[in-house]
Amino acid sequence: MNAAADPGAGRVLDADVGVVGAGPAGLAAAGSLARAGLSVVVLDEGQRAGGQIFRQPSPRVAGCGAAPPSHRRGRGLLAAFAQSGARLCSGVTVWDARPGRLWFEQAAESWLVRCERVLLAPGAYDRSIPFPGWTLPGVVTAGALQIMGRAGVVPGKRALVAGSGPLLLPTVAALLGAGVQVVAALEASPRSSAWRALPGLLGHGGRRAEAFWYLRKLLGARVRLRSGWTLFGCEGEDRVQRALIGKVDAEGRPRRDTARSIEVDVVGAGFGLVPSIELGLLLGCRSRCDPRRGGHCLDVDGEQRTSVPTVFAAGEVCGIGGAEVAIAEGELAAAAIVKDLRGVPVPPALAVAAARERRAADRLLGCFPPLPGLCDLATADTIVCRCEDVRLEQTRAAAALHGRSLRAIKVGCRAGMGPCQGRICGPSLQALANGLPGQPADLPVVQVPVKPVRVQTVLDAPRG
Amino acid sequence: MTDAERTAVEFTFAGAPVRAWSGDTVAMALWAAGHLALRRSSRDGAARGVFCSMGVCYDCLVRVDGETLRACTTLVRAGMLVEPGGKP
Ligand SMILES: Cc1cc2nc3c(=O)[nH]c(=O)nc-3n(C[C@H](O)[C@H](O)[C@H](O)COP(=O)(O)OP(=O)(O)OC[C@H]3O[C@@H](n4cnc5c(N)ncnc54)[C@H](O)[C@@H]3O)c2cc1C
Ligand code: FES
Numbered sequence: 001m002n003a004a005a006d007p008g009a010g011r012v013l014d015a016d017v018g019v020v021g022a023g024p025a026g027l028a029a030a031g032s033l034a035r036a037g038l039s040v041v042v043l044d045e046g047q048r049a050g051g052q053i054f055r056q057p058s059p060r061v062a063g064c065g066a067a068p069p070s071h072r073r074g075r076g077l078l079a080a081f082a083q084s085g086a087r088l089c090s091g092v093t094v095w096d097a098r099p100g101r102l103w104f105e106q107a108a109e110s111w112l113v114r115c116e117r118v119l120l121a122p123g124a125y126d127r128s129i130p131f132p133g134w135t136l137p138g139v140v141t142a143g144a145l146q147i148m149g150r151a152g153v154v155p156g157k158r159a160l161v162a163g164s165g166p167l168l169l170p171t172v173a174a175l176l177g178a179g180v181q182v183v184a185a186l187e188a189s190p191r192s193s194a195w196r197a198l199p200g201l202l203g204h205g206g207r208r209a210e211a212f213w214y215l216r217k218l219l220g221a222r223v224r225l226r227s228g229w230t231l232f233g234c235e236g237e238d239r240v241q242r243a244l245i246g247k248v249d250a251e252g253r254p255r256r257d258t259a260r261s262i263e264v265d266v267v268g269a270g271f272g273l274v275p276s277i278e279l280g281l282l283l284g285c286r287s288r289c290d291p292r293r294g295g296h297c298l299d300v301d302g303e304q305r306t307s308v309p310t311v312f313a314a315g316e317v318c319g320i321g322g323a324e325v326a327i328a329e330g331e332l333a334a335a336a337i338v339k340d341l342r343g344v345p346v347p348p349a350l351a352v353a354a355a356r357e358r359r360a361a362d363r364l365l366g367c368f369p370p371l372p373g374l375c376d377l378a379t380a381d382t383i384v385c386r387c388e389d390v391r392l393e394q395t396r397a398a399a400a401l402h403g404r405s406l407r408a409i410k411v412g413c414r415a416g417m418g419p420c421q422g423r424i425c426g427p428s429l430q431a432l433a434n435g436l437p438g439q440p441a442d443l444p445v446v447q448v449p450v451k452p453v454r455v456q457t458v459l460d461a462p463r464g
Numbered sequence: 465m466t467d468a469e470r471t472a473v474e475f476t477f478a479g480a481p482v483r484a485w486s487g488d489t490v491a492m493a494l495w496a497a498g499h500l501a502l503r504r505s506s507r508d509g510a511a512r513g514v515f516c517s518m519g520v521c522y523d524c525l526v527r528v529d530g531e532t533l534r535a536c537t538t539l540v541r542a543g544m545l546v547e548p549g550g551k552p
Contacts, residue, residue, distance in 0.1 A: 045537060
């Protein structure tokens, strides 16, 4: 192509492998690939490498940086990656992809990676369930409160953590590290879930050390994780000031007669994680639905290859499983790519290790199944779509008029059409709008750009 | 960035001075300063702020020197003018 005709010429990176995500999966893979002699470019939206678990903000409060044992592994991973020769582009957003091509926005510039193989390791984000008052400032996801806690920036003294699943523990620990009082830690699943999770936790070396580290923190601060409780709603003037909490039944349905109000300054709510499959869908990769592991995730073969032969995936995007799974899958994916490009066979031990980690994760996550009754937390005037301010009653009217599919509801009331592109409301939108708790969500509708970028970025996109 | 490499940075939010540290995201700096409401919904006027803190929800939109950006994915710079934003 004539370079003069392409406004993007010059903003192209050529590499053997383009990796999306510098979390445990992407880092483990990129390090292995670079050590095998392949050229690697890693693209990540975060301002520093590490992904959701190992990205350490600079702490503002002495001691709030105290990290659980797994973070030692993270430091090792980061150090090995830094020495591997793989190239990292931080603070960039990948907004379009084709096999062998990744378009990304860096500051105000539009760039392209051209590569032989693409590895998707974009991780996951918090699963939210709408409740009255969840749009108030100070009400955030459990993950957000963990991030802020680790940085030592929690406005106020009284924090509430609510939701379901193992990730409530690191959030509570981060708050305690920041010197904040955790007035309540509420696990919606019944107490039997926690007991059933114990063998899975204690039978796995890494998880056992991790669990003990967190439990020591909680005991030391006299914080008790209350099972069978959740957050019914939040109230306040321009920021959260009070939370309504109460018991739920075994399916998560709120028992309104048990409700009581407590004063809080910040609230973190998280009901598990949702795999970031949008780029994979855009690339044409097949997905599968596994409710235990976060719902829709990318389908991969025994060597992390997606249904598109030159595209691989590793980590939470293939199903929620935690950092140990992500690292094992990243190493396996790297070996499979080296096999493709260099003809070196995949060491069988890598597939065995990944399968072992996945089984351990399944045992743990299987103890916290989705709780369909939590759909009852939202009332008719609760905002469901935060971007477009669409309320529950409007989504119901749209579903009644236009149909039950995700697409019909979106078109009918604009829910999921804002800048988050339905990532926040999408997973629970259909169940809420159709009044069918537990209804599995349709696949998300993906569009280009998969994340909002400047118009100029799209216009200036290097061709190729 | 190690603690020793961090320097004090000052910027303004809605006209008020905010002290932060290099390496902070705008969201962290504003939370630390007690600014939870970062914008108002263009529909019902209600206050909104950080929700996911990882670049997914776009609820933390602010205008930084005139450009609409996510507070949670943008690093602080000395002298930057930050104003409440709005969703497009
Ligand atoms: C907020 C949060 C906190 C968590 N804390 C813990 C914890 O304390 N302990 C624990 O065991 N597990 C935790 N988890 C679970 C954790 O995600 C996994 O254990 C592990 O980090 C998964 O690794 P990964 O490599 O698959 O993905 P991630 O670590 O999520 O990394 C994916 C990376 O891809 C980037 N990315 C995604 N899409 C794009 C795009 N379009 N363009 C550019 N970059 C992109 C993201 O910015 C991210 O850095 C947490 C999850 C979340 C969401
Ligand atoms: S808080 Fe969600 S994008 Fe910034």
